[in-house]
Amino acid sequence: DTGVSQDPRHKITKRGQNVTFRCDPISEHNRLYWYRQTLGQGPEFLTYFQNEAQLEKSRLLSDRFSAERPKGSFSTLEIQRTEQGDSAMYLCASSSSTGFWLETQYFGPGTRLLVL
């Protein structure tokens, strides 16, 4: 078990460009989450997958953001036409639904995005 991994760790882009981030969850974890964190704030929920189905999206997730989890394994988060306000740390987490109560989310190292 190597933990949640994210790629790339850092990304610098120009305003208007598209970017894509990848998350590999802990093996056999069926739930995967994306969060965004800005400086001095706690992580904010963006979206959640159970297996390959995207079950919940935050109103923070504008139309420029899209996430996928093909085959219920890794996930990608794409931001189209980036804006300077998209600069943040993008965090991925995964968990295993072993029951109604047990739900610990384990986080990856994050991808830090800077939009110039």
Added chain:
Amino acid sequence: EDQVTQSPEALRLQEGESSSLNCSYTVSGLRGLFWYRQDPGKGPEFLFTLYSAGEEKEKERLKATLTKKESFLHITAPKPEDSATYLCAVQNLGAGSYQLTFGKGTKLSVIP
């Protein structure tokens, strides 16, 4: 809407000086309250999950407690390596809702 407020925003302690961090929460139904530690430039690292009022959990110099309105993270005889931001989060009992709502965190600095 779920809300989490952490205090203080920042805390400086001398090595060995015990203290507590506070997490106040408002949630329609609590499935769980989580404590994480976050080092600069890294993702949050899981510490504890608390499910019901009166519950306590310990790990090394850390002890987390839970009431119906707040949680405390007690740090006993801290060391410089305990310096980090400590995040509190709640998960709502709502069906199909597994997102975590985080506070802004408490930045702890332990001075040798």
